[in-house]
Amino acid sequence: MMFGGRHMRGLAQGTAKPVEMGKTTRRLLHYFHLYRVGLIALLGLALVGTLLQVAGPYLTGVAVDQFLQFPAATPRPTWLDRLLPVGADRSTGLTITMILLLASYLLAQVAQGGQLYLMNVIGQRVLLTMRTQIFERIQTLSLKFFDRHEAGDLMSRLVNDTQVINQVFSIGLVRALGITMQVIGISIAMVALNWRLALVSFTILPVIVITTVLFSHRARTAFRRSRETLGDVSAELEENIANVREVQAFSREEETMAEFQRVNVANRDAVVTAQTLASAFSPALNVLSTVALAIVIGYGGYLVLTPPAPPTGGGLVSVGVIVSFLAYVRHFYDPIRQLANLYARLQEALAGAERIFDLLDTEPEIVSAPDAIELPPIEGHVVFDHVHFAYKGDEQVLQDINLEALPGQTVALVGPTGAGKTTVVNLLARFYDVDQGAVRIDGYDVRQVTPESLRQQMGIVLQDTFLFSGTVIDNIRYGRLDADDEEVIAAARLANADQFITRLPEGYQTQLGERGRNLSQGQRQLIAIARAVLADPRVLILDEATSSVDTRTELLIQHALDELLKGRTSFVIAHRLSTIRNADQVLTINDGRIIERGTHEELLAARGMYYELYTSQFRRREGT
């Protein structure tokens, strides 16, 4: 995560403080509960690591006092007495101390490695679990949920929030633990070595804490500002790169350039401000820790030279102790700065965690009833019985819809944009649940059967064709995963997609870009039709399935569609006549109501809205 982590983090940072810190933290910690053993091991390693780390400077101090100075500045500690052979000279003593020092460093690094390893394993496992949970939850949610939440927002939860949680809770938590132990361990060592020196070196502590708090607050605001302005730069870039054709068509290069420079300048200034602030921060802390060092040295030097206390014979402090202290002070103040940092990140992570838990707690609106049954193979007899529906609140989208499609019939839905045609088919596939009334298939209320068994017997070709990145053949196979290549190609032939596919550079194995960008809208629709053909459903829904195909190709598909429609109950939404003309029933929908029904001929003869819609395309000729 050394590279690229910064951008990821950036997105989630500007968020508000979490509302229920305690509860969220507990729940988050629950994920780590599974790894109790690992965590205890981690704690043990951290403890050992701290002890060894504290030992290093102490041993150095001992070496300075006992062996570098003559006569020894302080009485020999008893543990060293026991280790030293009787009558050992200074060189032997130094060697033994250094071997101890080396061993303690070696073990400290081993402990460090162990901590890093365990931390990573636990963190990654938690991340794995969390990602899987979120994804699985998303799969169960109904379309109503997706209407309310933008894909980008959901993406950011899965990508950024989990990332931040990982960084803070696996890496950060363990480091915080380690750091806290280190601070405590060092404090104890300092007090034990010389309480006077220890106390004076702590005097700088409050100043450092206050400085850190003040700075980090300001820095956060400044960095948020620079991230926001960078966001503006990206947005501006994205819009204009995507629309470069329009810009060139209208010769607007200069104006858009000026606009871009404006956001670019704003970003430059914001970043300079933030970085100036940051470049004041670390020198300030350095000054403070040097002041601490100077205090230790100055006061320590004074103590060394203070008239000897009668029983010991030396000064109040030895040079070796000062050397140990210099190392301790360095190791003491650095972690405190890191702790302040971690605290800020913790807030962020909790906010992220809260968003994730929100999502995990979202109850799917469409659930199988507890006693839901598998829908047996159906004939395809569809009934809408006094159906009312609103996407939100009381904005009625459908009112009192009644219709019956006998097995094998084709029902065409026509009407102006926004009349509610797509809603009808959405209810049929149970993407949403009706508010009143019922939708029944072969006498089964769709709410009484499992959504899977219902949709498995339906084929849907949607207005906004969605292709997945992958090969053409895989995209068609999406309709029925166990279909072999011949079956897929047969389906493509039937949908008239075979012709253009075989002309692609690698035929059926051609890789499609994001959302099938390298195909035209019409070609994408042909693939979607092939997909539905392959699925071989009892009930077929075509929602504007051929809107972007040119009319000649449409005519060709028409034969395929006629084939496809034969023997299946079909619901067809189309603006074009050809598909509608042969329908068994045409329903004109306006403002959420069925206002006309009958066959094409009957409706034309009735001279109602259908007649209006149908004839409007020819009016032009007379209009001019």
Add this chain to the structure above:
Amino acid sequence: MKSLLRALQFLKPYWHWAVGTLAAMVIVTVSGLVVPRLTQAIIDQGIAQRNVNLVFWLALAMVGCALLRALFEFLQGTLAARSAQGVAYDMRNALYSKIQSLSFSYHDKAQTGQLLTRATSDVEMVHTFVGMGAVQFVSALLMIAGALALLFLTDWRLALIILVIAPLTFALFGFFAAKARPLFREVQQRLADLNTILQENLGGVRVVKAFVREPYEAERYGNANRDLYTVNLRVGRLVATAMPMIFLMANLGLVAVYWLGGYQAIGGRLTTGEVVAFANYIMMAFFPMLMLGMIIAMIAQAGASAERVFEILDAQSEVVERPDAVELPPIEGCVAFEHVSFRYFHSGRWVLHDVDFVAEPGQTIALLGATGSGKSTIINLIPRFYDVTEGRITVDGQDVRDVTLNSLREQIGIVLQETTLFSGTIRENIAFGQPDAPMEEIVEAARAAEAHDFIVSFPDGYETRVGGRGTTLSGGQKQRIAIARALLLDPRILILDDATSSVDYETEYRIQQALERLMQGRTSFVIAQRIATVLNANQILVLERGRIVARGQHEKLLRESPIYAEIYYSQLGGGLEETAGNVVRDAWCITDTEMTP
């Protein structure tokens, strides 16, 4: 590497800041190097000589040094930020203006996402290198040089320790970096894979649900998730081995100093203070070395980023203005294609073969043909979005390649098939081609485009924000705004990519009326999916595989061109002979009488 040096040339306008950064850096390094010397003096001269006063003054000097250092560190930081941001700023501007000037054939090949990445992440990488990497590189070198010099001055034998430790550390670092690089790349790749699956799953949620593919999707995601986990574990294992080993090297250096230095001190060749100072200098040399290692890894990355940035900056637009290009005077609107052939790539398939026609001023030319027959290519050649491969195109007798791009395009109005609105207000979008247009003209254009009514039905009217985070408009509404936009320009030549397929008949009818108003008195090129649009055209060109296979007016073509007839009948859904057809004909007559007062 070469591209990095080239990137550094972007520093030129900011050279005074860059020089300031370097000067500050020297002072910072020197004042840092003095501190261990002071410590040494305190121990040897102060404490050993029992001079309390000296201890006090030396401690004060240390604080003074720290203050001086802090001041210049701050200066160094802020100056470096300024110059690096200047580089990023200039680079982004250069990229932006380059991207805007590149012709359609470049954008056909490039992906939006990629261009965006280059203008953001890659520029950011170069910026980080200039602002941090390069500065720290020099600073680390200075620090190492200073520390080494002091080490050798104090005791050259002891200084040899660093000559053992440093190469060992470098070797270790290099070894781990080499192992880490492909791993990190793999992490990025796996993460991208995971995100693609997620993004597609969210975008295609209806399809997933319609085909009951939730379990399949969960498995796909689960696999990608596990892959990411596995490679992350490998990264973790590597880091858990590498970090302790590298820090152990630093520890070894310390132990060696105290050990060997201790012997020297026992022998009286060094003082205690010198040994302590030595240990400090070893650390001062060691950490910049680690820094160097990281910067070298960064240089490779920044180099690659800089290369990608320059790839765009160096791209040649295929459509370039001739140095002697003249302003195209106000035109009549006579457009002639003279034996035009075209292919997108040098060795690619021919998209147009010998297309030859003349559009007289005020005429409407309808282009008809299947998807991929070359209709869009023809209209893209007129405003010179691409250059012809063979033959030539003239406007009022002038070859389009002889005039300036702006003067040509300003006289051509275009309504593209997929209208995208820019984030901003509706007014700004209509005035896109002419930002200083007075409000009355904008309203007039909107009225003519049948857009006025729906615009004023919004609470904010013409100031309603659209695009990006603004109100979502329906396809038909966007289309009408695009028409208003073209109307406002009042161009002599009009190009319409007719795409009204996703709007209902009623809306389509209104759009058609607006379009017809727009076409009056202008030379118009219309790509029509529907026959109804072309019935009134002065010339209909029927295209098949890049050739004009039939031309003329409706009646003539209906008689003479089987393809045209086929298209025509496909529109009406199966032939006029059937009963339904009779009803339609019947409907026409009725409309006819209704329309006639």
